[in-house]
Amino acid sequence: MNKAASTRLHILNSAFDMVYQNGFQATSIDKIIEKTQVTKGAFYYHFKNKDEMGIAIIREIIKPTLQKGLFAPLENSHDPVVDIYGSIERKILQDTDYQIENGCPTNNLVQEMSAINLKFHKALRNILDSWISTIEKALENGKLHNNIRTDLDSKEIAQFIVSGYEGMKGVGKIYGKDLYKAYLSQLKIYLDTLK
Numbered sequence: 001m002n003k004a005a006s007t008r009l010h011i012l013n014s015a016f017d018m019v020y021q022n023g024f025q026a027t028s029i030d031k032i033i034e035k036t037q038v039t040k041g042a043f044y045y046h047f048k049n050k051d052e053m054g055i056a057i058i059r060e061i062i063k064p065t066l067q068k069g070l071f072a073p074l075e076n077s078h079d080p081v082v083d084i085y086g087s088i089e090r091k092i093l094q095d096t097d098y099q100i101e102n103g104c105p106t107n108n109l110v111q112e113m114s115a116i117n118l119k120f121h122k123a124l125r126n127i128l129d130s131w132i133s134t135i136e137k138a139l140e141n142g143k144l145h146n147n148i149r150t151d152l153d154s155k156e157i158a159q160f161i162v163s164g165y166e167g168m169k170g171v172g173k174i175y176g177k178d179l180y181k182a183y184l185s186q187l188k189i190y191l192d193t194l195k
Contacts, residue, residue, distance in 0.1 A: 104169035
C-alpha cells in the first residue's frame, strides 16, 4: 500500500471510530484532523468534504465488515436456519469490533443520517438491501434442499430478521448483553418454525 492509500485508510479508520463513539454530526473535520495528525490539505486531498468521507466509511468499512460476518456465511447455504442463527450469534456474542453500549454502526447512521441526507440513505439502504437479499437467497436455497417450508415468503422473513437484529442492537445499548441473549433465544425458536 502506497503512502497516499495508507493515509486515506488511516483517516477512514480514525473517523469511523469517532463517528461510532460520538455520531456523524458531532464528529468535525477538525476533530478528525486532530486525531489523525494529518493536515487539512491531506484530508481534502482524499475527501472533498465530510459527507464524502462518511459515505466512504459506509462503503469501505461498515459494509465489508458486515459482508464478512453476516453475508458470507449465508452464501451457498443449504441449511439457512442453522447458518442464519450461527452468523448472527457469532456477530453479537463474539464480535469484539463494536461495543454494546454504542450499538450497531449501520443502525446508528440510519437513525442519525438517513432522513436528512439522501446519499447516506442510499448507501445505508444498499447495505440493508444486500443483507436482506442474502438471507432471502439462503432461504430460497433452503427450500430447494427441503430445509425450509415452501409456503413461506422468503423476502418478508429476511426483512423481519434484519429488522429484529437492528432493533435489538439499538435497544441493546440500554439493556446490554442480556437482551442479546434473549434475542438469540427467541430467534432460534422463530427460525425453527421455518422448517
